[in-house]
Amino acid sequence: MTPIKNCILNKDTTKNPIWLMRQAGRYLPEFREIRKSNQDFIKLCLNENLSSEITLQPIKRFGFDAAIIFSDILMLPYAINQEVKFEKGFGPKLGDLNIDKIKQTNEVNFTNKLNPVYKAISLTSKNHLLQNRDLIGFVGAPWTILVYMLNKMSPKKGLPKKFFNDTLLINNLLDIIETFLKLHIKNQITAGANVIQIFDSWAGLLENKIPDYIYKPTLNIVEYVKKLGVPVICFPRGIKDYKKFCEIVKPDAINIDYEVDPIKIIKEIKIPVQGGLDPKVLLTSKENLRKEVEKYLTTFKDHPYIFNLGHGILPETKIDLVKELIDIVRNFK
Numbered sequence: 460m461t462p463i464k465n466c467i468l469n470k471d472t473t474k475n476p477i478w479l480m481r482q483a484g485r486y487l488p489e490f491r492e493i494r495k496s497n498q499d500f501i502k503l504c505l506n507e508n509l510s511s512e513i514t515l516q517p518i519k520r521f522g523f524d525a526a527i528i529f530s531d532i533l534m535l536p537y538a539i540n541q542e543v544k545f546e547k548g549f550g551p552k553l554g555d556l557n558i559d560k561i562k563q564t565n566e567v568n569f570t571n572k573l574n575p576v577y578k579a580i581s582l583t584s585k586n587h588l589l590q591n592r593d594l595i596g597f598v599g600a601p602w603t604i605l606v607y608m609l610n611k612m613s614p615k616k617g618l619p620k621k622f623f624n625d626t627l628l629i630n631n632l633l634d635i636i637e638t639f640l641k642l643h644i645k646n647q648i649t650a651g652a653n654v655i656q657i658f659d660s661w662a663g664l665l666e667n668k669i670p671d672y673i674y675k676p677t678l679n680i681v682e683y684v685k686k687l688g689v690p691v692i693c694f695p696r697g698i699k700d701y702k703k704f705c706e707i708v709k710p711d712a713i714n715i716d717y718e719v720d721p722i723k724i725i726k727e728i729k730i731p732v733q734g735g736l737d738p739k740v741l742l743t744s745k746e747n748l749r750k751e752v753e754k755y756l757t758t759f760k761d762h763p764y765i766f767n768l769g770h771g772i773l774p775e776t777k778i779d780l781v782k783e784l785i786d787i788v789r790n791f792k
C-alpha cells in the first residue's frame with residue numbers, strides 16, 4: 460500500500476510520510492522556468508503535459524511520498540462559466556457572477572472543459588516515479604469556492620460585510636458548487652488520483668454559520684468521496700474547533716494549520732493527522748527547523764501522522780531547507 464494510504468487506512472505509526480502543500484510551485488526554479496514562458500495560469504493548468512511535468516518536479520528533486528496534481532481550486536468556477544484570471548502581483552480575479560450562465564453548465568461540458576486536468580492525472584499516475592507513491596487529487600471546499608466566486612478576488616484584498624447577507628444566493632450557489640465538486644472529484648479518481656484533499660482555506664472567516672456553510676456541505680462531499688472508496692483529507696484552515704469539525708464531518712484524516720497547538724490536537728483528535736508546521740519556519744535556519752519539526756514529530760510519535768505544513772510552502776523558501784526537512788523527518792527516531 461502507498462505511504463499516505465498506509466498511514467491513513469492502516470493507522471501505521473512506524474513512518475511519517477511527507478509531502479508539502481504547494482510543493483509544485485514558485486519556490487522551485489524549474490517551475491519558474493516553465494511559468495516564464497506560460498503567463499496564462501489557467502492555460503498552464505490545462506496543458507496536460509506541462510501540468511504532469513510540474514506535478515513530478517518536486518518528486519524528482521526531493522522524493523516526496525506523494526504528488527499533488529498541478530491544478531487549482533479555482534478551476535471549478537472557471538468550468539462552471541465564471542471568468543477566472545490570475546494577475547501577477549494581485550492573484551485571482553474572477554468575472555461578474557451570472558447565475559444564468561452558471562446554470563447552463565452540465566456534466567458533459569464541465570468534464571470536457573476540465574478534460575486536460577484529468578488527462579494530466581492519468582499521465583502522472585502512470586509515470587514510474589509514482590509506483591510506490593500516492594497521487595493526490597483535490598478540490599476547494601464549497602465555502603471557500605463560494606468566497607472566491609462572490610468576492611471575485613482573494614479575501615486578503617478585502618471582503619465587504621454585506622457578503623454574508625444574501626442567504627438565498629449563498630444557499631443556491633452552495634448547491635451548484637457541491638454538485639460540480641462531486642463530479643470533479645469523481646473524474647479525478649477515475650483518472651487515477653488515489654487520495655483526495657479538500658482545501659477550506661477560508662473556513663476561519665466564519666463564526667455563526669459554520670454548521671450551514673461548512674459542516675453540512677463538506678460532510679456531503681466527504682461522504683461522497685468515502686463512497687468512491689478513496690481516503691479524504693480535510694483542511695479547514697483557521698477553524699477554531701478542529702475536534703468538533705472531525706466529529707461532525709468525519710474525514711479520514713485532518714490537516715491542521717499552524718495557529719493550533721499540536722498538543723491540544725493530540726489530546727482531542729483520534730483520526731490520522733497531517734501538517735501543522737508554520738511555512739515561515741522554512742525561511743529560518745537548519746537549527747530552528749529541526750527544533751520546530753521535532754516538536755510535531757514528538758507530539759505525534761504514537762499517532763498516524765503525515766508530515767506537511769500548516770499552509771502552502773512560501774515562494775521564498777530555500778531548496779536546502781526543504782532537503783533538510785525531509786532528512787529530519789525520515790531520520791527521526
Ligand code: 1CP
Nearest residue numbers: 480481482483484527528529530531532550613658660771
Ligand atoms: O506562478 C504563480 O503565480 C502561480 C501560483 C499558484 C500555484 C503554484 C497558484 C495561484 N495556484 C497554484 C497551484 C495550486 N493551488 C495547487 C497545486 C500545486 C501544489 O499544491 O503543489 C493547489 C493544491 C492549489 C490550491 C489553492 N489555490 C488554494 C488552497 C490552498 C491554499 O493555499 O490555501 C487556494 C486558496 C488557491 C487559490 C489561488 N491560486 C493561486 C493563487 C495566487 C490563489 C489565491 C490565494 C489567495 O487568496 O491569496
